[in-house]
Amino acid sequence: MYFPPGKVILTLVVMVAVAAGYIGVQRAQFAATPPPDLHFLVFSRAHYERYRAVLPEFEAEEGVRVHMTLLNWNSLRNRLQAIRIAGLPMPDLVEFERSQFGALVRGPLDLVPFEPLNERLEATGLIDQFAPGRLELWTRAGRHFGVPKDVHPVMLAYRRDILAELGIDPAELTTWERFVAVAREKIVADLTGNGIIDRYAIDMSLTGNPELTQILIAQRGIDLFDARGRPLMHNADLADLIVWYHEQTTGANRISFPAGWGQNLAQALTSDLVVFIMVPDWRTRQIEMDMPGMAGKFGLMALPAWEEGGGRTSTFGGTGMFISRQSENPEMAWRLAEFLALDETLLESSFRRTNIIPPFAGAWDLPVFDQVNAFWQEPLGRRFIEVAGDVPVIHPSPFYGLALDRIANVLARLRRHARHLDAEARFDFVMEELGVIQSDIEQLIERDRFLSEEERL
């Protein structure tokens, strides 16, 4: 057969025809689907699957049809920002992660694409039921834009068998000072005598992975921004923490190994290279899935405090639900948000699937949280609930991610210059660097012409 454009094009034409035929036949079953009453965007497969199980109940009760779309969280951010910039209607209900909040609620307050929920939260009494600090995560200039979905308290997971073998009682590791001393004395070791350290105490990123450093920053009671969004980075506590972090991650006395994520982390934990790891509730589930062979070998303890009697937990991550300001049916969107946030069956199944505890103190009495988890061999929910009330407050900012990245840069610069600096000079060096960051971010904020009066510097 003569086909002038050639064999490649002919092959592609055949492929497109076959694919179109298959897709056409498969899709015929969805042709008559009526348009939805509510459009709901989610980014977590775990959430999607649980919601899918209970949505028919809501749809039947309310007589509506809900169209739920699952997107990867990066894609969700891209789509929401495109919608925002193009000035187009948001889906009625959206779930997104806390790192995206600051950027999505920038600009004039009355143009924020989400409805402030203050009145609804007050009317239903929900406003007093959240764990401390969770509403602040989704608040700008006093407007609560999101319904918190979680608390994500952080604890330390440790290799129970290794600590027992070394005669270390985790209950004695009450402060980071004590932790570091025990780590240097008993845990960090060259077991084969070849000059290479075979066992480190804790997983800490060498480059100051912002996700992990922010756990320690928040636990130390350092808020990078205040409630009005003003930066608080030129801060002696933060400088002290950065110098401490540097000492634990660099040089001959370091106690940490950068184990990373996924298979690298699993290898580090299963091969006894790392003994402790900081885990929010959701990460315990990842450990269960990634290292099923380690069941029974991990224990959980509260984070060591920065000083005796200090806070023993932090927070890592967070999801909120938001109602679009342009929703044609905001009442129904609110009812759906309420249903998904408060339905006890859903809260229980959510915990079973993700190990995530809910943010409502009223729900913490559900029996599911007292059940012993087969992998951890302890009542995982109760352990996290015990510290959930102490989760530090973090105020959001569009510049939060930038601030953490810049702090990681300070850590890198300190690593480069540290050999020429004594302890005091290192602190001064970091303070100076933090001053620069503070000033840079203040300038960026000053350029924002749409800040309300109360948010001005």
Added chain:
Amino acid sequence: MNLLHVALLLLLAILMGLVLAGRATAAANLARRSVLIIVSCLILSPFVWLVFATFKDPSVLNEYVFLPPFAEWSAETINLSNLRTLLAPQETVHGTYSFFLYIFNSVFLATAQTLLQVTFCSMAGFAFAVYSFRGRQALFLLVLGSMMIPPILLLAPVYRMVVNFGWMDTYFALLVPGAVGAYGIFLYRQAMMRVPKELFDAARIDGASELRIWYEIALPLVRPITGAFCLVVFLNAWNSFIAPNVFLQSTYKMPLPVILQHFVGQYENQYGVFLAGTFLAILPPACLFFYLQREFILGLTSGGVKE
């Protein structure tokens, strides 16, 4: 650094030394081949890792970097569990789908995108190469200039257009904005400029229309370029991630890269299933490449010799 590291580095240094010496001896040949084998192993190792991960049971996925020791091979450690999970009918709010639907969605989008680009880029390239008209140079510079705009900058305006045209959640949103590209126009223009104009004139004298000249004279003469261009466009469209995520809403319309990302997320990761899906996703373009490799390579090497 242990003894094995030192030995390997020493071996590598000796082999490199022999290669650099460039002596056409048997030893140098052996050295060259050894280096090539080592480098090939390094390059192929991620792919091998992917294949092994596909067939490892999730319970041992992270326990062994590659495969478990031979003594531990059993149906419990090496099996098709990841593929089974992946290919099992998936329940969504719209109904239950087979994973093959996503594969065919990707095949459709990638091939349709490629065909559209070849059609319109070759037409535009033909016009720029063959016709003389006022403003040709300026227009061509404008086309080339458009390559300097980062695609992500166009996301918001294109999104607005797509919404205004009513194309949200349809394949038009992906196919129409990507139907023509400056790179393709440039490639075809350069290729068609090398075709003797006398051929087109002869066709005109024989009564051929301009469309027929493009289809029956110009396109066959630039086939090698078409092969290479198809490869580039097909792979780009096959791996496209952001646009489908932004413009499509119904799960059953999503292509493979988007669906695969659902298996790794914020709260839980099914790495085994994700890697099995990645393995399957590699197969169609790989098969296409092997089937058409002569045409593709001809395109990639055309112009390599100075005339």
